[in-house]
Amino acid sequence: MRLFAAVVPPEEALRELGAAVDRLHTFPDADGLRWTGRPGWHFTLAFMGEVDEELLPELRERLGRAAHRSESFPLRLHEGGHFGRRALWIGAAGGLDAMRMLAERADAAARRAGVAMDEHRAYHAHLTIARTRENSDLRPYVDALSGFEGTPWTVSRLVLFRSNLPRSGTAGEQPRYETVESWPLEG
Numbered sequence: 001m002r003l004f005a006a007v008v009p010p011e012e013a014l015r016e017l018g019a020a021v022d023r024l025h026t027f028p029d030a031d032g033l034r035w036t037g038r039p040g041w042h043f044t045l046a047f048m049g050e051v052d053e054e055l056l057p058e059l060r061e062r063l064g065r066a067a068h069r070s071e072s073f074p075l076r077l078h079e080g081g082h083f084g085r086r087a088l089w090i091g092a093a094g095g096l097d098a099m100r101m102l103a104e105r106a107d108a109a110a111r112r113a114g115v116a117m118d119e120h121r122a123y124h125a126h127l128t129i130a131r132t133r134e135n136s137d138l139r140p141y142v143d144a145l146s147g148f149e150g151t152p153w154t155v156s157r158l159v160l161f162r163s164n165l166p167r168s169g170t171a172g173e174q175p176r177y178e179t180v181e182s183w184p185l186e187g
């Protein structure tokens, strides 16, 4: 199964983001982007990819311990950015050091549980709102998000998601994310 650990913004933050993204949909080339499904909006902490079901009990155990050791922290949605011409995202501000620490602990938990993780890359908190179909210039979207600040909240849970990729091949169909388990941050 395809798994990743993530942080999910609360309803209010998601509504604010929804309103900002609605404005982006009015851009002339907005149809050239594949907008991510709103029910699935999240900040990935650690992407595990395909994980053998046998590893799941230990993975859950270790992620639970990582959450138990980690403190809750403040976060807010903050401006936008892009990865080349591929992905448009919303950033975060506030407790980024605590978030990076949580991401590192989730990564370490997965490694120790035997998950073959990609080599370590610098953690960059982002919530992907669109991917490109063609070679779109994402800068106007990022400019439009300049100054966007969401209402702060306290991140108090680590969530393990299963990602079910679309099978139908229908254009625009989104992956379906299912919560496997979530743990409170108790450090």
Ligand code: 2AM
Binding pocket: 004, 042, 043, 044, 047, 087, 118, 127, 128, 163
């Ligand atoms: P993205 O938003 O930057 O694409 C579920 O697919 C989540 O896992 C997404 O947030 C996605 O990040 C992330 N993800 C998917 N493939 C990944 C990979 N190879 N490396 C890191 N993160 C990945």
